[in-house]
Amino acid sequence: MPKPKATLIIQNAAELLTMASNGKPLAGKAAGNVGTIPNGAMAIAGERIIAVGTTSAVLKAVDATDARIIDATGKTVLPGFVDCHTHLVFAGSREEEVELKAQGVPYLEILKRGGGIHKTVRKTRAATEAQLVQNATRTLQTMLQLGTTTVEAKSGYGLEMKTEMKLLDAATKAAKQSPVDVINTFLGAHAVPQDLTADQYTKAVIDNMIPEAQRRAEYCDVFCEKDVFTVDQSRRILEAGKKAGLKTRIHADQLHQTGGAELAADLKATSADHLIHASSSGIAAMAKNGTVAVLLPATGLSSLLPYANARAFIDAGVPVALGTDFNPNCWCESMPFSIALACRYLKMTPSEAIAAATINSAASLDRADSIGSLELGKQADILVLDAPNHTFLAYQFGVNRIETVVKKGKVVVENETSKMPT
Ligand SMILES: [Zn+2]
Numbered sequence: 001m002p003k004p005k006a007t008l009i010i011q012n013a014a015e016l017l018t019m020a021s022n023g024k025p026l027a028g029k030a031a032g033n034v035g036t037i038p039n040g041a042m043a044i045a046g047e048r049i050i051a052v053g054t055t056s057a058v059l060k061a062v063d064a065t066d067a068r069i070i071d072a073t074g075k076t077v078l079p080g081f082v083d084c085h086t087h088l089v090f091a092g093s094r095e096e097e098v099e100l101k102a103q104g105v106p107y108l109e110i111l112k113r114g115g116g117i118h119k120t121v122r123k124t125r126a127a128t129e130a131q132l133v134q135n136a137t138r139t140l141q142t143m144l145q146l147g148t149t150t151v152e153a154k155s156g157y158g159l160e161m162k163t164e165m166k167l168l169d170a171a172t173k174a175a176k177q178s179p180v181d182v183i184n185t186f187l188g189a190h191a192v193p194q195d196l197t198a199d200q201y202t203k204a205v206i207d208n209m210i211p212e213a214q215r216r217a218e219y220c221d222v223f224c225e226k227d228v229f230t231v232d233q234s235r236r237i238l239e240a241g242k243k244a245g246l247k248t249r250i251h252a253d254q255l256h257q258t259g260g261a262e263l264a265a266d267l268k269a270t271s272a273d274h275l276i277h278a279s280s281s282g283i284a285a286m287a288k289n290g291t292v293a294v295l296l297p298a299t300g301l302s303s304l305l306p307y308a309n310a311r312a313f314i315d316a317g318v319p320v321a322l323g324t325d326f327n328p329n330c331w332c333e334s335m336p337f338s339i340a341l342a343c344r345y346l347k348m349t350p351s352e353a354i355a356a357a358t359i360n361s362a363a364s365l366d367r368a369d370s371i372g373s374l375e376l377g378k379q380a381d382i383l384v385l386d387a388p389n390h391t392f393l394a395y396q397f398g399v400n401r402i403e404t405v406v407k408k409g410k411v412v413v414e415n416e417t418s419k420m421p422t
Pocket residue numbers: 085087251325
């Protein structure tokens with residue numbers, strides 16, 4: 001039998017993290033089982049992985065005649081990051097709020113002064129689709145350079161039909177201009193617009209927007225929170241989304257304990273996100289129903305809020321995923337920085353945090369069978385980290401150690417990284 005022909009080989013890695021999991025998230029006692037292979041290598045044919053193992057085993061198994069070779073001596077190879085919670089598309093910025101927050105001005109006061117989400121909604125409604133596509137494409141490029149190869153993108157800065165659809169269309173168009181894969185989420189129920197009550201707007205989301213969003217998005221999401229959307233309103237929106245074929249994610253228990261985690265479990269949501277104030281019964285229900293906990297430490301840093309209790313989810317057997325929560329209130333494109341934060345404020349180990357940023361994040365988007373790990377047959381989304389072990393991702397922050405990004409078998413980023421100390 002002739003050996004399979006490789007188009008790309010990455011070899012001699014000091015460490016190769018497979019995240020091998022048979023299409024499932026890593027949870028409970030296995031949460032940090034990243035599947036390290038010392039002196040690791042992998043071979044790719046086209047868009048797919050055809051061999052993973054030690055360098056000698058991989059080189060024996062494939063025909064390397066026409067392959068591009070990447071030498072990863074002294075470096076770490078791991079799956080591309082999956083950023084499973086972003087508000088990718090919007091217009092404008094809110095840098096003035098950094099100072100206000102430092103002065104202790106409450107968010108509600110910032111809103112009253114015309115800032116906060118209402119400022120972003122005004123700017124986004126006024127922007128053309130082309131401007132939004134350009135903004136999102138630039139953001140995707142920054143994310144890609146930081147190692148993110150798949151991104152979830154929520155709408156939610158229109159709060160009316162036309163702009164919400166414009167946001168979803170802009171995300172789809174930006175994805176076509178970028179190597180990054182983008183998964184759309186309809187989050188019309190991100191806030192209540194200033195001219196409607198929550199009940200009136202809930203009805204508009206269900207009756208008017210979901211029928212239009214269902215062919216533009218894969219997920220439906222809602223900001224279930226005190227004084228925003230109640231558990232009952234959230235349930236009605238998410239059930240209407242389900243009926244229209246949209247899977248479920250939910251902003252749950254971020255600022256107050258409202259029963260969001262319980263609702264997510266009850267609806268068998270793919271993910272529940274934020275979860276800072278989730279109750280222990282909500283966590284247990286999520287474990288039982290297979291809902292992934294998406295934790296977002298950059299939000300805590302940016303908004304000076306408490307952090308989620310990742311250990312409670314891991315101990316209960318709930319798979320934990322990490323995202324950036326990129327949005328105009330938390331302008332962070334970096335999964336490595338989110339990993340570094342998770343290892344400090346969420347008390348996750350480096351292995352757990354990296355699993356959370358790859359295979360578990362893929363699971364939170366129903367894609368653990370195709371991305372998020374380096375296993376045979378999976379899509380070749382791969383990073384070469386210029387560091388001798390994976391712990392550097394958690395250890396060093398504020399610089400980019402991602403040297404090479406491979407997306408669907410093609411090298412799409414080659415970064416100049418700073419030299420490691422000897
Ligand atoms: Zn969010």
